[in-house]
Amino acid sequence: MVPTNSFVKYYSSTGPFLNLPANNYWILREESILSYLEQRGAKVPKVFIKNTQDQSLTLEFVGKSFHDLFIKSTEQNPAFLIECIRAATTELLKIFNLGVLHLDIAARNITFDIDVSHHVYILDFAQSLSSNNVLQKPIPLIPQPDFQHPELVDALKEDWASFFQYTQNFIPDLNKKFEVDDQIFTQYWSKNLAIQKLHSSLAILSHSLGQLYFELSESSILSTKDKGFLINLGHNLRYRENSESRLAIEQALLDLSTYISTLKSIQSDNVTQIPIVQRPSKTSEFSESDNVSSLKKVESKFKKETIQSEVSLNGVVAKQDDKNDLVFLKSSLINDKLHIFFTLTSFLLLCAHAYWLDLIISTLNIFLPDILLYSIFLFGVFSIALITYGFVKRKSINSIFLKLSVLFLGTQILISGFILLNSYSSPIIWAPSGSIYLITALLIYKSRN
Numbered sequence: 001m002v003p004t005n006s007f008v009k010y011y012s013s014t015g016p017f018l019n020l021p022a023n024n025y026w027i028l029r030e031e032s033i034l035s036y037l038e039q040r041g042a043k044v045p046k047v048f049i050k051n052t053q054d055q056s057l058t059l060e061f062v063g064k065s066f067h068d069l070f071i072k073s074t075e076q077n078p079a080f081l082i083e084c085i086r087a088a089t090t091e092l093l094k095i096f097n098l099g100v101l102h103l104d105i106a107a108r109n110i111t112f113d114i115d116v117s118h119h120v121y122i123l124d125f126a127q128s129l130s131s132n133n134v135l136q137k138p139i140p141l142i143p144q145p146d147f148q149h150p151e152l153v154d155a156l157k158e159d160w161a162s163f164f165q166y167t168q169n170f171i172p173d174l175n176k177k178f179e180v181d182d183q184i185f186t187q188y189w190s191k192n193l194a195i196q197k198l199h200s201s202l203a204i205l206s207h208s209l210g211q212l213y214f215e216l217s218e219s220s221i222l223s224t225k226d227k228g229f230l231i232n233l234g235h236n237l238r239y240r241e242n243s244e245s246r247l248a249i250e251q252a253l254l255d256l257s258t259y260i261s262t263l264k265s266i267q268s269d270n271v272t273q274i275p276i277v278q279r280p281s282k283t284s285e286f287s288e289s290d291n292v293s294s295l296k297k298v299e300s301k302f303k304k305e306t307i308q309s310e311v312s313l314n315g316v317v318a319k320q321d322d323k324n325d326l327v328f329l330k331s332s333l334i335n336d337k338l339h340i341f342f343t344l345t346s347f348l349l350l351c352a353h354a355y356w357l358d359l360i361i362s363t364l365n366i367f368l369p370d371i372l373l374y375s376i377f378l379f380g381v382f383s384i385a386l387i388t389y390g391f392v393k394r395k396s397i398n399s400i401f402l403k404l405s406v407l408f409l410g411t412q413i414l415i416s417g418f419i420l421l422n423s424y425s426s427p428i429i430w431a432p433s434g435s436i437y438l439i440t441a442l443l444i445y446k447s448r449n
Contacts, residue, residue, distance in 0.1 A: 003060070005116075006048055011055045011126070024052045025137060025186075026126050031057060032133050033100060041097055043091050061123040063113035070219045071107060078226050079263040080408045084112055085216060085230075086256040087120040089209055093249060095122060099131035101199050103141060103152070105208040107215050128318055129199035136189050138163050143174050149207035149239070155195040163188060202245035209249065210237030229259055332389045343402045346443035350408040353436045375414060383406065402444065409440050 007401060011026055037044045049058035066088070070081050088110050092102060101111075104127040111121045127141055138159040157174050164171045167188055172178045198204060213234035217227045234328050235250050240248050416433050 063111040066107035101129040158194040203242040206245035208233040
C-alpha cells in the first residue's frame with residue numbers, strides 16, 4: 001500500500017533531454033544513493049517503491065520547494081528565507097561529506113516540511129556524483145559555461161564528445177540541447193568518465209551554492225539590502241579553486257548566521273525554523289488556504305519553543321559531527337598554508353633565476369631574435385591580464401601566483417632552449433637551470449594538488 005505522504009517521480013522526462021536514456025539505470029542509481037544517504041541521517045526523502053516497469057520511484061513527500069515558498073509566494077519573511085538557506089547549505093555540505101556531490105542544486109530541488117518535521121530536505125539525485133556509486137554513463141547535463149563551474153563544463157564536454165565520437169562518429173554542438181538515442185546510450189558503458197573524477201570537488205559545490213543564492217535573491221519578499229547580501233555571498237562562492245572552497249563555504253555560513261541575528265534583532269516576531277530540501281510534486285500540492293493555516297500553526301509553535309529552535313538553527317556546523325568539523329577545518333587551513341608555501345616558493349625561485357639567465361645572456365653576448373622577444377612580450381601582457389582577471393573574479397592571490405609561475409617557467413624554458421641551441425657554451429652551464437626547472441615543476445604540481 002502506498003503511503004499517503006508520498007509522491008511519484010517519473011524518469012521518462014528528466015534533465016535537458018527529451019527523454020532520459022537508459023531509464024532503469026538512473027532509477028536504480030538514484031534509489032541506491034537515496035537509501036545510502038537516508039541510512040546515514042541525511043535529510044533526503046525515503047524510497048517507498050521502486051518500479052522499473054513504470055520507470056518511477058515513489059518517494060516520501062517532504063514539503064514544498066523553495067521555489068514555491070520563496071519565489072512564487074510572498075507569505076514568508078526574510079529571516080525565515082535566510083534561515084532556510086543556511087540550513088540547506090549545511091545539509092548539502094553534510095551530504096558532500098558523505099561522498100555525494102549534488103550537481104543540480106536549485107530552489108526547485110530543496111524543500112521545507114512545514115507540517116511535520118520542520119526540516120529542510122534535498123531532492124533529485126539523478127544528477128549527482130558519488131564516491132560509492134561510480135557513474136558509468138555520461139550524466140544527463142548539457143555544458144552551460146554561464147552557470148556551471150569550469151571544471152564541470154570541461155568534464156561534461158569531454159564525456160559527451162567521447163560518447164558521440166565512439167558511437168556515432170560525429171560530435172554535435174554541445175552548447176545546445178541535443179538528443180541521445182536510447183538504444184545506443186543503453187549499450188554504452190564507460191569506466192573512465194571525466195566527470196566521475198570530480199566527485200570530491202568542493203569547488204563545484206561552492207559554485208553551485210553561489211548559483212542557488214543568486215536564484216533566491218530574486219525573491220520578492222526580500223528588501224534591496226537582503227538581495228544585495230545574498231548576491232555578494234553568491235559572488236564569493238563562485239569560481240573558487242578547490243583549496244579555497246571549504247573556507248569560502250564556512251565563511252558564508254558564518255555570514256548567514258550573523259545576518260539572521262541582525263534580522264531577528266530588527267524584527268522580534270520572526271519565525272525561526274530549520275529548512276530542508278524537497279523536490280516539487282505535481283501529485284501532492286497544498287491549497288492556498290491550507291498553506292496559510294499551516295504557516296500560522298508553525299509560527300505559533302515556534303514562538304513558544306524559542307530556545308529549542310535557536311539550538312537547532314544556530315550554527316550550521318552544529319548539525320554535523322563537531323569532531324569531523326574541527327578536523328575538516330584544520331585540514332583546510334593546513335592545505336591553504338601548503339598551497340601558499342609551494343606557490344610562492346616556485347614564483348620566487350623563477351624570479352631569482354631570471355637574473356641567472358640575464359647573466360648568461362650578457363656574458364656570452366647573445367642577441368635574442370625578434371620572434372622570441374615578441375613571445376616574451378606577449379607572455380608579459382598575458383600575465384597582466386591574469387592578474388586583472390583574478391582581482392575582477394575575486395580569485396585568491398595564490399591562484400594568480402600559481403598561473404604566473406607556469407608562465408614564467410614556460411618563458412624561461414623557451415629562452416634557455418634557444419640559447420642552448422644557438423651557442424657553443426658548455427651544457428654544464430645549464431645544470432642550475434635544469435635543476436630549477438625540475439624543482440619548480442614539482443612545486444607547481446604540489447600546489448595544484
